[in-house]
Amino acid sequence: MSLDKPLVDDVGTEILALAARIFPICRSITGDGVRQTLREVGAHIDLELHEVATGTPVLDWTIPREWNIRDAWIKNARGEKIVDFNRSNLHVMSYSVPVRQRMSLAELKKHIYTLPDQPDLIPYRTSYYAENWAFCMPHRQFEALREETYEVSIDSSLTDGHLTYGEYFHKGETEDEFLLSAHVCHPSLANDNCSGIALLTHLAKRISGLRTRYSYRFLFAPGTIGAITWLARNEDRAHRIKHGLVVSMVGDRGGPTYKKSRRGNAEIDRAMIHSLNHSGLSPVIEDFYPYGYDERQYCSPGFNLPVGLFSRSKFGAIPEYHTSADNLDFIRPEALGESYRLINETIGAIEANATYLNTSPKGEPQLGKRGLYGAIGGDKDAAAANMAMLWILNQSDGTHSLLDIAERAKLPFAVVQRTAKLLSDHGLLKPA
Amino acid sequence: MSLDKPLVDDVGTEILALAARIFPICRSITGDGVRQTLREVGAHIDLELHEVATGTPVLDWTIPREWNIRDAWIKNARGEKIVDFNRSNLHVMSYSVPVRQRMSLAELKKHIYTLPDQPDLIPYRTSYYAENWAFCMPHRQFEALREETYEVSIDSSLTDGHLTYGEYFHKGETEDEFLLSAHVCHPSLANDNCSGIALLTHLAKRISGLRTRYSYRFLFAPGTIGAITWLARNEDRAHRIKHGLVVSMVGDRGGPTYKKSRRGNAEIDRAMIHSLNHSGLSPVIEDFYPYGYDERQYCSPGFNLPVGLFSRSKFGAIPEYHTSADNLDFIRPEALGESYRLINETIGAIEANATYLNTSPKGEPQLGKRGLYGAIGGDKDAAAANMAMLWILNQSDGTHSLLDIAERAKLPFAVVQRTAKLLSDHGLLKPA
Amino acid sequence: MSLDKPLVDDVGTEILALAARIFPICRSITGDGVRQTLREVGAHIDLELHEVATGTPVLDWTIPREWNIRDAWIKNARGEKIVDFNRSNLHVMSYSVPVRQRMSLAELKKHIYTLPDQPDLIPYRTSYYAENWAFCMPHRQFEALREETYEVSIDSSLTDGHLTYGEYFHKGETEDEFLLSAHVCHPSLANDNCSGIALLTHLAKRISGLRTRYSYRFLFAPGTIGAITWLARNEDRAHRIKHGLVVSMVGDRGGPTYKKSRRGNAEIDRAMIHSLNHSGLSPVIEDFYPYGYDERQYCSPGFNLPVGLFSRSKFGAIPEYHTSADNLDFIRPEALGESYRLINETIGAIEANATYLNTSPKGEPQLGKRGLYGAIGGDKDAAAANMAMLWILNQSDGTHSLLDIAERAKLPFAVVQRTAKLLSDHGLLKPA
Incomplete structure (x- = not known):
């Protein structure tokens, strides 16, 4: 890949x-x-x-049951929408059952969630497995609600689906x-x-x-x-x-x-x-x-x-x-x-990630004669690649994966992977 | 129990x-x-x-041999008891053999233990397996002992018993x-x-x-x-x-x-x-x-x-x-x-402590339908109990005891125990 | 031993x-x-x-091939030896092939190693497996080299041997x-x-x-x-x-x-x-x-x-x-x-290092009756030796070597070794 x-x-x-x-x-x-x-x-x-x-x-x-919702709002006594689902779907508690009703502030408050500690934010609430309905609003707005009659509407459906x-x-x-x-x-x-x-x-x-x-x-x-x-x-x-x-x-x-x-x-x-x-x-x-x-x-x-x-x-x-x-x-x-x-x-x-076997496990193989010492990139990369070669050769006894080796050597996996490829290409590694 | x-x-x-x-x-x-x-x-x-x-x-x-002691004291030349077993049994080294003898201060000192670094305290000493006798006293008292003839008495017995x-x-x-x-x-x-x-x-x-x-x-x-x-x-x-x-x-x-x-x-x-x-x-x-x-x-x-x-x-x-x-x-x-x-x-x-099996080990069981979510006590307790339920259900695969689970979950054992009882009562746990 | x-x-x-x-x-x-x-x-x-x-x-x-060297130097235009193998064999890169040649400063510099960060020191360099020759010198000297014609000589041999x-x-x-x-x-x-x-x-x-x-x-x-x-x-x-x-x-x-x-x-x-x-x-x-x-x-x-x-x-x-x-x-x-x-x-x-068996493994053996309690040296040594005895006896169940015990007891191996000898001499230890 x-x-x-x-x-x-x-x-x-x-x-x-x-x-x-x-x-x-x-x-x-x-x-x-x-x-x-x-x-x-x-x-x-x-x-x-x-x-x-x-x-x-x-x-x-x-x-x-399947829940769907088309619209929802709270209107004040003057018929103004003070909460509108179309402005944020967070305003309605998920799985709210349908409702269309006038009620006092006291009654309404039983169906409102707010975050007193974050008064400008609308909370996200759900009630999947207990039938209920509620609105969510900023606590600041909630506190400003006046004693009047409100009309609430949740145009949702909870039906087999x-x-x-x-x-x-x-x-x-x-x-x-x-x-x-x-x-x-x-x-x-x-x-x-x-x-x-x-x-x-x-x-x-x-x-x-x-x-x-x-x-x-x-x-x-x-x-x-x-x-x-x-x-x-x-x-x-x-x-x-x-x-x-x-x-x-x-x-x-x-x-x-x-x-x-x-x-x-x-x-x-x-x-x-x-x-x-x-x-x-x-x-x-x-x-x-x-x-x-x-x-x-x-x-x-x-x-x-x-x-x-x-x-x-x-x-x-x-x-x-x-x-x-x-x-x-x-x-x-x-x-x-x-x-x-x-x-x-x-x-x-x-x-x-895979586990390899060093094909020349007795002593270090002579990397120099294969042109492998310092074979990759610039100076720092070469040093890392040389250490990667030594680590891979030393640990590839069939019990350590490349990821094991990368962890042990504290080298990025990509360096170990690339170096293992190079060693494989030179016949110094084979699949375990 | x-x-x-x-x-x-x-x-x-x-x-x-x-x-x-x-x-x-x-x-x-x-x-x-x-x-x-x-x-x-x-x-x-x-x-x-x-x-x-x-x-x-x-x-x-x-x-x-069995050791018993009835009385012991040191009297000074005027016949005054300066050390009295009846005032503290620590005054006599445990297993002291009986003795009744007059002796010089120099001789007496060979049989006295004190704590020079804690000069007001009587040390506790024993000699169970080597026959000997000794008194223990505050170092301050020891240092105030005058050159005179003392009489010592340890009325003990060391006999087969x-x-x-x-x-x-x-x-x-x-x-x-x-x-x-x-x-x-x-x-x-x-x-x-x-x-x-x-x-x-x-x-x-x-x-x-x-x-x-x-x-x-x-x-x-x-x-x-x-x-x-x-x-x-x-x-x-x-x-x-x-x-x-x-x-x-x-x-x-x-x-x-x-x-x-x-x-x-x-x-x-x-x-x-x-x-x-x-x-x-x-x-x-x-x-x-x-x-x-x-x-x-x-x-x-x-x-x-x-x-x-x-x-x-x-x-x-x-x-x-x-x-x-x-x-x-x-x-x-x-x-x-x-x-x-x-x-x-x-x-x-x-x-x-015991090991249980989750009887519904595939996915989480639906706790809500059993009234188990938040089923116990006040808010904080409920949260701990909910976590305890999740931990017990997750770990009860027959290899973890309740104590293992309490340690892993960093919850008090009593909470885990109580919660396991609740889950058992609802058929969600059985003995492993 | x-x-x-x-x-x-x-x-x-x-x-x-x-x-x-x-x-x-x-x-x-x-x-x-x-x-x-x-x-x-x-x-x-x-x-x-x-x-x-x-x-x-x-x-x-x-x-x-076997490498040997008899002499090497660099002479300036006046024939003065400015680098002399006889003064330090570090001056010649190990395995340098023989050379005898006049050359410009520019040419010479290709064959000189220095340590710019440590300008007074001669580096040690080798080229065992790639044929080459080089001199090593202090960077300060290198920088002072003038534009003139130099003569270099490395009287070495690289031959079968x-x-x-x-x-x-x-x-x-x-x-x-x-x-x-x-x-x-x-x-x-x-x-x-x-x-x-x-x-x-x-x-x-x-x-x-x-x-x-x-x-x-x-x-x-x-x-x-x-x-x-x-x-x-x-x-x-x-x-x-x-x-x-x-x-x-x-x-x-x-x-x-x-x-x-x-x-x-x-x-x-x-x-x-x-x-x-x-x-x-x-x-x-x-x-x-x-x-x-x-x-x-x-x-x-x-x-x-x-x-x-x-x-x-x-x-x-x-x-x-x-x-x-x-x-x-x-x-x-x-x-x-x-x-x-x-x-x-x-x-x-x-x-x-060896593993022993306590011959009296049930309860502690009575060390006092064998004269072993406090048997060794001065006070501090006696305490260490007593602890060493207790540790050796406690751990010598056939699965812990003396080195294991020394590590566990945080005691010097020599103390554990000496104490194990003492316990063996009293028949309280035998080889596992």
């Missing part, structure tokens, strides 16, 4: 453009918002859509799979997770043009119930997943953060951590814990798949999290591009 | 009361002082007394035993070890009223030779001991200190360290070393029992150690109560 | 004297300089010389070998490695007079090609090497530095680190890396011998490295003596 093919320079800008297109859509765990989002994704890659009917049992869960998810599959040389998964259930939150959807779309587009060792499965599904649905429908094939990443919140300038898979020392864990440690950034590496995004499902004990979570800031740990401040200004093309490159690099390392 | 039954609030005061009763008694490794002490213990629990005759071989040792120890056994559901051991050979030293004797007496009293999984063996025996005697007489049954604690110096305000068993990672080590780390105190955890109290014998390589040492301050590390300053003022009901609770909590954790 | 026999006090002075004798000789990887050096070594020990003919294949390498190395073998009780290896290919560099050659010569002399458990092989060979040659000729016997040290740069005041064998936890690694950690010095311990001296060859994956590198400063890490500043003033008798003692102590620990 040639994941070392130069990357598009402005990939961050392209990812941002797609994120911006899907940002306004009102997504939830079911409904037309998901379908519309997946259509945008499908404009870039050959996405397969799946519709699973309400009531279908999926593992311990059941596909819920389907849960929708999309899958893109790239066939590689083997049936072993690399899973890349993004949740598609949050409405107008840019980082969480328009960023992840857009990044994976562009990554899938790139990989579609490559010959790869692994097969790649891109999953765009609603959080929790979507991953559970996919697992339920692919229970027998899930074991093919040898590496995986959940990709969320990849556009802000924090982190990067990697949360290890439940296994803790899977190849994806080691490769991702290696990439991050050589990135020149200040990565945060976290041990697995059973809270977060869909790695919760992939890493449940009955599956225990080697799937980690890549993000920039850690979910819940920044003030913008699940508020209207998570808007398109909050995500940056440079951060999106950097996230893309880090994931790409990690995939490249896993594609190229 | 229900070790979570509320503890007596003033248990520290009760322990102190018993410690105060036994404090004046002149104990040694044999003799009536031990018997009198065990009678006081026996007033609270159904203690079985053992008498082992002088000369009996016990492992590499032999039961020594018995070594005495007491045992309290509580039958649990299994034959697997939990050993709790205190030395009973030190005279008027409050912390070392009236405190441990009194604490274990009250702990035994409490456990006697409970249904327990493990059987509990409380051993009140003289240091070293007592533990060796018990091991010699129970060589074939010692392997039943699955957990054990030596309990000494539990009444001062230092520590708490836990010294691991020789195994280093036994369940008792992990449970005790877990309790201490969640105690809000500043515990000191020490690796095993072959010096200290009777864990030396239990952890000898031929037995290698999982027995650790719990104390407050570390023996030998405080100025009061083995001096007349280790008196009843030095031990505090709060410290005794806290020690009691920590040991009790550790026992509770070991009683409740 | 009795490596605890008192060491010669002025061994550092003796090592320095030999280093000074061999310092002026112009060594390279072949040639008469090596032979002359080995003759000096042979004046102290019964050294066996090996000559291996040019063209002989050795592992992946081939014995090169032999590679020479020396071996001293001391037969011990077993065929298991301890390898001590020093490179002999550097010309007038005192620390690198006249110091190592001289130290090993005196160590061999000492060991020749001892009865040892291991057999000792001292190898004096040119770097890289010499070690490869020895390995090629002893391929079937190399596995007998159970411990080994490469000894280089042992006379400066830096370090001491120990670089672990590729195995990382070999007995030599643990013993050397133990000695260093108890030396009162500030040792530097390095993990294995595949660059350095001949441990590169011994630790190649096809051999993977347990051979570490002992030096004072780390090669390459000091300004004197490979310059004319590495002269006889740079090495010190105290540092040489200290290096000698550390290596000697490590050898002593490996000779004495």
